[in-house]
Amino acid sequence: MAAALTAAESGARVTLLERRPTLGKKLLATGNGRCNLANRGDPAYFGDPVFADRVLSVCPTAAVLRRLGRWGLRLYTDPEGRVYPATLQASTVLSLLAARLREAGVSIRTGTDITRIDQGPHDWTVTDAQGACLRAERLILATGGLAGGALGNRRSDYALSERLGHRVTPLFAGLAPLEVTLGPLKRLSGLRLPARVSLYTGSQLRACAAGEVLLTDYGLSGICVMQLARDANALLAAGKPAQVALDLSPVFFPETRAWRRLPPVPADSYARTLTLLVDRARRFSQPLTGLVPDALIPHCPAESPERLARFLTELRLPVTGVRPMAQAQITCGGIDTAQVAPDTLSSTLFPGLLFAGETLNVDGDCGGYNLQFAFATGLIAGHAAAS
DSSP: OHHHHHHHHTTOOOEEEOSSSSSOHHHHTGGGGTOOOEESSOOOEEESHHHHHHHHHHSOHHHHHHHHHHTTOOEEEOTTSEEEETTOOHHHHHHHHHHHHHHTTOEEEOSOOEEEEEEOSSOEEEEETTSOEEEESOEEEOOOOSOSGGGSOOHHHHHHHHTTTOOBOOOEEESOOEEEOOGGGTTOTTOEEEEEEEEEETTEEEEEEEEEEEEOSSEEESHHHHTTHHHHHHHHHTTOOOEEEEEOHHHHOGGGOOOEEEOSOOOOOOHHHHHHHHHHHTTSSSTTBTTBOGGGGGGSOOSOHHHHHHHHHOEEEEEEEEOOGGGOSEEEOOBOGGGBOTTTOBBSSSTTEEEOGGGBSEEEOTTTHHHHHHHHHHHHHHHHHHO
16 A cells, blocks of 8 residues: 555556455554554564665655655654554554545555466566456565465465566564463463563573563463564474573562563573562461462462572473464565565566565564564655656
8 A cells, every 4th residue: 555655646557456355454453453553663673684774774764654644644652662643543544545545546456366477578467366457567566474364465475476586485474472381381371471581492592572471272472472483483493492481570570571572691580589589478378479470379389489489480381383374463584585676675587576565575573663664665666666
């Protein structure tokens, strides 16, 4: 939508082809329906972060927000730097974009399933599932990723580019819950706890995040856990063991709480301080009450304060998998960015073919980074196509 609107405003005659019956179904689900549009903080991108940085140097956060504001969207930035529509409703963003597309004269064809792309001497031909063809001088592929189940796209959407000679890097789920052997916590499904979560392979620390952890029937969820999915997937795909280490000390020491990805550095253990707290509480008949969440108490080792403190700050649990793409928020992998020019999003193989959004091998953390990259690439590609 951003690419089509930008191209139309730049003077091009534009047709937007959408496979689903309506526009923007996936947009409505972003940010739990609140639509986290961007993040004013430091970039947090993976896949090809250098390519992402070059794209965002051409169209930085401020440029994306200015364009959204020019289109009529009022914005709100929370204390953590996450940018939302002022209404905190994704439907506001979708309604605005749809209205601006109509005003700009963009022809919108929903329910159009493209099955083939062909390059001619001077233009492109796209063919849909019914055999109907459409010709255009420029073609932008913004087919998105596989994440989100019914909201996601299909592997065949990447095949459209592959048939033209573009490489697609391995595709796997990102920002997804982890399947974990919970051991002593297996009966606590539904419990939410503030925690620091670290991902290990053997003694090597790979990634850390902090926030609210949700215990589930299959393992662990919550944004901080989902931030580790990319690294966990890479370890498991390489046949390496993966473990998460849960540190629940933020339950007892709220001043240590953080809600973000953290540098992969071992945290200072609060086990010693927690041992003293537990030991002091032993004078009561029910010493853990008021100290440990009630649902957790029956599962805590009670032999000694030292063992309980280690259980609550250094609990290691084996990772057996990452939840499937249907439960992921983003797709890792995509069109190889070595074959795409970051300043125009144009194919280096075919003049007139451009890419935008999640279909590229760039994925970001939670917090608005993925929508920001989608908007930035849409603005760049739309302008370049019209030029």
